[in-house]
Amino acid sequence: MEMRHLHALLKQRHSLGQLEPKGGKLAFVTVPRENLRGLLTELRDVHGFTHLVLLTAVDWMEDGLFQLTYMLNNRGRDMTLGIRVMLDRQEAQGDSIHDLWPTAATYQRELKEMFGIDFPGSPRIDEEFILEGWTDLPPYRRDFDSLAYSQQTYAERPGRVTHDPREYMKSKLYPDGV
Template structure:
């Protein structure tokens, strides 16, 4: 890790004490060496948002993940699209972490228009409180996220503020149980 990155990481760690409990310091997790191409993309994000990032992970070559607070996701997503060229969300997924009382929402971003980025997946993620699972929608930035956010709303109960259709999509209209991808959901009769 370069000295500038170390300074950025240390500054973020100092600011951690003033942030909420869902945040952790910026950390970089690598199997060996930071991939050059992914590193240059992430460095641009870290330089611009060092005080807002929670965590950076290099998953493997061609795959990186950044975790941001829910109230910063729109600003970071706009930067990723406008400045870095990731022009669409391939998918949106969610994971329930009941022990942490959080749900993580992950946008898998890539590019149709830039050949260098077309083989890259940048996972932009945030964690929301399970009891108040609300976050801003990203459909104004990535139109392709519309149906994925609807599915995440329905299956995990995450309400996307500003989304015009937080409504039934896949489940029966008379569904009266909790969202089926929450860990405490049980199939009746089992």
């Protein structure tokens, strides 16, 4: 079954958005949050998308949204489908799928720590994972100011010089100015 046929089959039942092919056997589709679990379950149990490749997030700060992307792979057909779900940035809460793919718990812990997106019911979701002792805004959120954080946290180290790469290499390659 090709991706367009699969999309047509699932579109009505799960309120899928437009299929966005990305070349080869990769495509993306957006689904309403309330339809996510049913779609993921059907893709896994009926259509052979048994491998959760990754779960990641994008911060659309200007739109007040987080985008979760679930990359699923059907190894038998060599097809990968990215399922996108938009979340309200203020609510910052997704639905845990650790019961569908146990590896999702690790991705969900990372997204909680790095973006502040909660997945209630996910195992160990509130335990420190990467950022031990971190008390600031989650660092992958676009409103986290990494320059201000580093200036407040680390002492200035004098003596560093930035060189124009072209002039610097010229001086190294031709020290006599030839």
